[in-house]
Amino acid sequence: MLATLQVAIALGSLLVILYTILTWNYGYWKKRGVHYIPPTLPAGNVKELIMQKMSISHMYDKLYKQLQGHRFGGIFRGFTPILLLRDPELIKHFLTKDFIHFHDRNLPVDEKKNPLGLHLFFLHGHLWRNLRMKLTPTFTSGKIKMMFSLITESSQEMVKYLEEPAKKGESIEIKDLIGHFSTDVIGSCAFGTQFNSFKDPDTGFRKFGRGLMSNSGGLLNQITLTCFPILKAVGVVKSLIPGAGKPYYGDMFITLVKDVIEYREKNGVERSDFLQMLIKLKNKGKVDFDDVASKDDDYLKNMDKIVTKGNDGDLELTENLMVSQCFVFFVAGYETSSSVISFCLHELAVNPDIQSRVRAEVDNALDENGGELTYGVIQSMTYLEQTIYETLRKYPSVPNLERMCTKEYVIPGTDATIDKGTLVMIPSYALHHDPEYFPDPEKFDPDRFSKENKNSFPQYSYLPFGEGPRICIGMRFGLMQVKVGLATLLSKYEFSICEKSSVPLILSPVSPLTTAKAGIWLKISPRDS
Numbered sequence: 164m165l166a167t168l169q170v171a172i173a174l175g176s177l178l179v180i181l182y183t184i185l186t187w188n189y190g191y192w193k194k195r196g197v198h199y200i201p202p203t204l205p206a207g208n209v210k211e212l213i214m215q216k217m218s219i220s221h222m223y224d225k226l227y228k229q230l231q232g233h234r235f236g237g238i239f240r241g242f243t244p245i246l247l248l249r250d251p252e253l254i255k256h257f258l259t260k261d262f263i264h265f266h267d268r269n270l271p272v273d274e275k276k277n278p279l280g281l282h283l284f285f286l287h288g289h290l291w292r293n294l295r296m297k298l299t300p301t302f303t304s305g306k307i308k309m310m311f312s313l314i315t316e317s318s319q320e321m322v323k324y325l326e327e328p329a330k331k332g333e334s335i336e337i338k339d340l341i342g343h344f345s346t347d348v349i350g351s352c353a354f355g356t357q358f359n360s361f362k363d364p365d366t367g368f369r370k371f372g373r374g375l376m377s378n379s380g381g382l383l384n385q386i387t388l389t390c391f392p393i394l395k396a397v398g399v400v401k402s403l404i405p406g407a408g409k410p411y412y413g414d415m416f417i418t419l420v421k422d423v424i425e426y427r428e429k430n431g432v433e434r435s436d437f438l439q440m441l442i443k444l445k446n447k448g449k450v451d452f453d454d455v456a457s458k459d460d461d462y463l464k465n466m467d468k469i470v471t472k473g474n475d476g477d478l479e480l481t482e483n484l485m486v487s488q489c490f491v492f493f494v495a496g497y498e499t500s501s502s503v504i505s506f507c508l509h510e511l512a513v514n515p516d517i518q519s520r521v522r523a524e525v526d527n528a529l530d531e532n533g534g535e536l537t538y539g540v541i542q543s544m545t546y547l548e549q550t551i552y553e554t555l556r557k558y559p560s561v562p563n564l565e566r567m568c569t570k571e572y573v574i575p576g577t578d579a580t581i582d583k584g585t586l587v588m589i590p591s592y593a594l595h596h597d598p599e600y601f602p603d604p605e606k607f608d609p610d611r612f613s614k615e616n617k618n619s620f621p622q623y624s625y626l627p628f629g630e631g632p633r634i635c636i637g638m639r640f641g642l643m644q645v646k647v648g649l650a651t652l653l654s655k656y657e658f659s660i661c662e663k664s665s666v667p668l669i670l671s672p673v674s675p676l677t678t679a680k681a682g683i684w685l686k687i688s689p690r691d692s
């Protein structure tokens with residue numbers, strides 16, 4: 164009897180200790196006097212995300228709404244405290260004005276475990292800064308102009324491929340198809356290689372792209388690790404999810420890029436692509452800004468004035484570093500651009516009047532230029548651009564921006580201090596759907612971005628490419644690719660809703676990016692059929 168009582172007391176004490184340890188972090192925001200949403204064990208405030216019942220966009224939208232009336236608030240992802248920002252003025256401090264306190268993302272950099280992870284998106288501190296400074300000139304408008312013809316060639320392949328399905332009025336899953344286009348664009352613009360995805364949809368790189376995005380094990384791993392960092396130490400997640408976290412087809416990617424570099428160096432071959440600029444960087448230490456740099460490039464040129472100062476020691480561009488940049492260009496460019504084009508086509512199918520207006524603009528611009536699509540012609544299509552901005556508002560490819568506090572910080576206008584290492588989340592999707600900034604947010608209305616209306620919302624409430632020194636480096640390249648893809652498709656075909664279309668679209672609960680759960684199905688027909 165006594166023994167049973169002793170066991171029960173020991174067990175009870177153990178449970179109390181365990182509970183105290185597990186919930187220790189849950190006092191984090193209270194201690195700092197920060198308003199927070201009460202967490203529950205063990206998921207904190209993100210139970211629906213962990214249970215895969217809600218998309219990441221909707222999860223943080225829900226928390227954003229719960230914090231209504233506050234400029235910011237505390238939440239918990241598992242046991243990890245996160246500061247969720249709501250007020251665009253405050254967001255400006257975190258992303259730009261006080262960047263020195265928030266220059267990193269909370270992503271692991273380990274060359275041995277992940278040789279493809281040494282890229283701009285992941286890198287921290289001075290290594291990131293030095294690399295960003297070196298790579299910035301690769302993305303000027305002059306360099307992008309040089310790649311324009313490579314993008315239009317790939318778009319022509321796409322148009323040709325669609326002739327048959329359009330004649331038959333078929334329903335197609337458009338995202339997968341646009342994935343062929345994005346793969347070919349990256350192949351020619353990043354690696355100077357023809358992937359021919361339309362002719363051979365099972366080419367290694369096409370498979371690589373598909374594999375990357377369907378590797379939900381990788382996402383699960385990432386979410387689980389950020390929610391419960393203790394598991395990192397014991398390596399539990401790795402053993403639970405086979406293949407999780409490993410770069411899919413990573414070895415193949417490394418081999419391909421290294422082979423191209425070796426071939427070019429041995430044979431003195433030069434092309435106007437990203438890889439060539441990386442090779443130049445390796446050999447010369449720099450890529451020149453274009454002589455013809457436009458006014459838009461001022462921001463890029465002034466990068467060194469805003470990014471954190473410090474150890475300016477030269478950065479050696481090793482082969483692994485070069486391959487990693489190719490990898491991030493592939494991943495970042497592939498998924499985001501495919502998803503913007505396909506979400507846009509979905510909205511144009513749901514709103515045929517808007518589709519007709521965009522097509523009329525494309526037709527006029529082409530007519531005035533003898534039917535030829537040039538860099539200048541594409542820049543003149545302002546309604547097309549508004550339509551893309553509206554697509555990125557409703558479906559931001561990256562639904563949340565994250566920063567890690569790199570130096571203790573007092574939140575402006577308060578006495579609350581956040582420690583180095585604290586995670587900060589900027590919920591772009593939620594801001595883009597806040598009726599205070601974008602009335603009737605579910606309505607697809609490109610006129611929100613017209614000349615007259617585009618200043619009606621605060622700058623930091625619209626963040627499809629992020630902001631500040633860590634803004635998307637490929638923004639102009641991505642926009643160009645999306646514009647060319649859409650203009651060529653709309654000049655030849657019509658898109659409408661079919662039986663398989665889901666209206667409204669349901670977002671995937673397993674993807675870290677904004678993607679449609681069951682793909683994007685549309686009927687394609689020749690124009691005016």
Ligand code: HEM
Nearest residue numbers: 283284492495496499561627628629630633634635637641
């Ligand atoms: C429409 C297409 C694209 C969208 C919507 C997009 C969106 C974004 C967003 C939201 C970020 C995070 C910014 C932040 O945290 O403030 C980002 C970062 C980044 N993007 Fe893009 N992106 C696109 C295309 C591209 C392309 C084509 C490339 C490469 C060629 C690229 C390369 C990168 C890189 C390297 C970063 C990390 C930058 C850094 O931390 O310094 N992106 N992108």
